[in-house]
Amino acid sequence: QVQLVESGGGLVQPGGSLRLSCEASGFTLAYYDIGWFREAPGKEREAVSCISDSDGFTYYTEDVKGRFTISRDNAKNTVYLQMNSLTPEDTATYYCAADRGASSYCPTYVHEYGYWGQGTQVTVSS
Numbered sequence: 001q002v003q004l005v006e007s008g009g010g011l012v013q014p015g016g017s018l019r020l021s022c023e024a025s026g027f028t029l030a031y032y033d034i035g036w037f038r039e040a041p042g043k044e045r046e047a048v049s050c051i052s053d054s055d056g057f058t059y060y061t062e063d064v065k066g067r068f069t070i071s072r073d074n075a076k077n078t079v080y081l082q083m084n085s086l087t088p089e090d091t092a093t094y095y096c097a098a099d100r101g102a103s104s105y106c107p108t109y110v111h112e113y114g115y116w117g118q119g120t121q122v123t124v125s126s
Contacts, residue, residue: 002026002115006096009120012086016124020081022096022117030074033099033106035113036081038092038122045095047108049081053101059108063089086124093119 008020022034035050049070050059058070069082079096097113099106107113 004096004098004115004117006094006117006120009094009122011123011125013126014087014124016086017082017084018086018122020083020094020096020120020122022079022081024077024079024098027098027115028074029072029077029079029098031101032115033101034070034072034079035097035099035106035108036070036079037095037097037110038090039095039119040092043092045110047110048094050106050108051079052104052106054104057105059106083122086122088124091122091124093121095119 003025005023012018031053033052036048037045038048039045048061049068051070067085072079096117098115099113
């Protein structure tokens with residue numbers, strides 16, 4: 001059974017850090033492009049970051065560049081999103097998604113991903 005499970009969310013003060021994890025089961029994550037998306041109340045789900053199956057390409061949306069870092073540990077079948085200098089605008093439910101790699105890039109649109117986790121809540125508040 002293909003499954004993605006996110007963890008690591010929580011409540012953090014502005015300026016703080018969190019590391020989200022996305023663990024896969026039922027398939028080998030190394031062969032897939034992985035995306036992190038977020039959805040805030042009243043807003044559409046948006047791409048935050050992605051990493052290609054070859055790790056040769058990474059993407060960050062403009063407002064997280066320099067603050068977030070995506071990485072993978074193939075031995076643990078897990079992808080991470082390190083989030084630093086968090087602001088209240090980062091508050092959202094964060095989802096990871098997987099897509100079988102088809103190019104040297106990773107997709108940044110919701111409809112391009114076939115597998116999704118259940119989400120983990122990130123709240124940035126003082």
